[in-house]
Amino acid sequence: MHNKPADSITSLQDDYAWRDVIAKLVLFFFGLALLHKGFNFYIVAYALPIIWILDGGLNRIRYSIQEPLVVAILIFCGALALGILWSDNPALGIKVWQKYWAFLFFIPYLSLLSNQRLPWAIGGLLMGFLIILLAGLYQWIVMQEQGVPFLKLSHTGFSLILGIGVIVSLYFAATSSHRKTSILLWFFMFFLLFIQFNQYSRTALLATIFTAMLLILLLYKKEIQTLIVAMVVLIFVGGVFAVLSSTLSERMIHAQTDIESSLQGNYSTSLGYRLAMWDVGLHSIAQHPYFGYGTGMAASHFDKTIETYKGGIYKDLPDFVKTYHYHNDLIEIGMHIGAIGLITYTLLLWSWFKSMKEHQLGILGIAFVCYVFLAGLTETLVYYRATLYFILAVTAISIAKKKTELSCHNRASYRSQLQESRFNA
Numbered sequence: 001m002h003n004k005p006a007d008s009i010t011s012l013q014d015d016y017a018w019r020d021v022i023a024k025l026v027l028f029f030f031g032l033a034l035l036h037k038g039f040n041f042y043i044v045a046y047a048l049p050i051i052w053i054l055d056g057g058l059n060r061i062r063y064s065i066q067e068p069l070v071v072a073i074l075i076f077c078g079a080l081a082l083g084i085l086w087s088d089n090p091a092l093g094i095k096v097w098q099k100y101w102a103f104l105f106f107i108p109y110l111s112l113l114s115n116q117r118l119p120w121a122i123g124g125l126l127m128g129f130l131i132i133l134l135a136g137l138y139q140w141i142v143m144q145e146q147g148v149p150f151l152k153l154s155h156t157g158f159s160l161i162l163g164i165g166v167i168v169s170l171y172f173a174a175t176s177s178h179r180k181t182s183i184l185l186w187f188f189m190f191f192l193l194f195i196q197f198n199q200y201s202r203t204a205l206l207a208t209i210f211t212a213m214l215l216i217l218l219l220y221k222k223e224i225q226t227l228i229v230a231m232v233v234l235i236f237v238g239g240v241f242a243v244l245s246s247t248l249s250e251r252m253i254h255a256q257t258d259i260e261s262s263l264q265g266n267y268s269t270s271l272g273y274r275l276a277m278w279d280v281g282l283h284s285i286a287q288h289p290y291f292g293y294g295t296g297m298a299a300s301h302f303d304k305t306i307e308t309y310k311g312g313i314y315k316d317l318p319d320f321v322k323t324y325h326y327h328n329d330l331i332e333i334g335m336h337i338g339a340i341g342l343i344t345y346t347l348l349l350w351s352w353f354k355s356m357k358e359h360q361l362g363i364l365g366i367a368f369v370c371y372v373f374l375a376g377l378t379e380t381l382v383y384y385r386a387t388l389y390f391i392l393a394v395t396a397i398s399i400a401k402k403k404t405e406l407s408c409h410n411r412a413s414y415r416s417q418l419q420e421s422r423f424n425a
Helices: 004-033 037-054 057-064 068-086 090-112 118-141 155-175 179-197 202-219 224-244 246-263 270-287 298-305 329-358 362-375 385-424
Strands: none
Touching: 004 037, 004 090, 004 118, 004 385, 037 057, 037 090, 037 385, 057 090, 068 090, 068 329, 090 385, 118 155, 118 179, 118 385, 155 179, 155 202, 155 362, 155 385, 179 202, 179 224, 202 224, 202 246, 202 362, 224 246, 246 270, 270 298, 270 329, 298 329, 329 362, 329 385, 362 385
């Protein structure tokens, strides 16, 4: 005669076991998915939400929305989805919305993380980052090319990922309680910074340096002597890297040439093109400040406006570069849905910091928000999806790991108090 309750418990345990194995594999392969655009799309669009639902994610949604960042992502993506309603081309609006939809992966990813699954998520993300790093080194040293072309990662995308690596390494180097680990992380941080100095992306480098200086200030604000030493070392090493980098010197010469060309009315340069786009974008937002032009209409509106704006001085720019985005997160979002978008995006950045602060990661949260904001002043980050996935995944892992540590600490404290009360009794 079968014991039905025992069989039922065994069945539930088996069910959880296979779901746990699949969840670990999905979290691991997500890190590797950073390597390939097509692969990361299938992981994020299909595998991650499916295993999240099978793992009971919908039942945990009430806990997920307790995170300020989760709520802000839902509001931001919801606002962009509403923008499709007043878009002149809804099909194009859906296509553009799918790029911002990448933010939504954070919800199932964070929900799937647990103490047992964290090593798989961390291992996959580290492996993906190291493979990108090695591939980038090979392209730079051996092939003498920028970025990682065979992974479809531009020099800007590669530099942005390096910048995240610099920030995370610096934070854990400063907060690690193990001296050897701290020293290794400092060296690794400077190694990543050296590679970044030899990439063409000037703005990603500047965003990294400014964020690193802010991070040092926040980490050592109560230790003035250490603060001064750390800041001097960063500035000195950065200066040495700048002198040694022929790439940076080349880009500075290009920047000077671009400025001179722009002053002469030639905007068919990297800097001139951005200045023209920002000029047209700000002018267009001023005309429709509240609701913008509808999700998906930003690029097409630029091509239409430049025919007559300021006598058509920018009308030849589409021949220089095809219009995709405005190279500025704020202008891009403002073009799509106006003030609604800018308010919800501001809420997103604030909630990012707030979520991390609630888990005793406030300083790292400030650094991430600062980096995203600064990098977004000259780029549109959703078009560098690997960068977005990477920094949000690091955020989720940091929060989940801190939750686990605090939970273990609380349990240990409770047991200690219980034993003490028994002893006193």
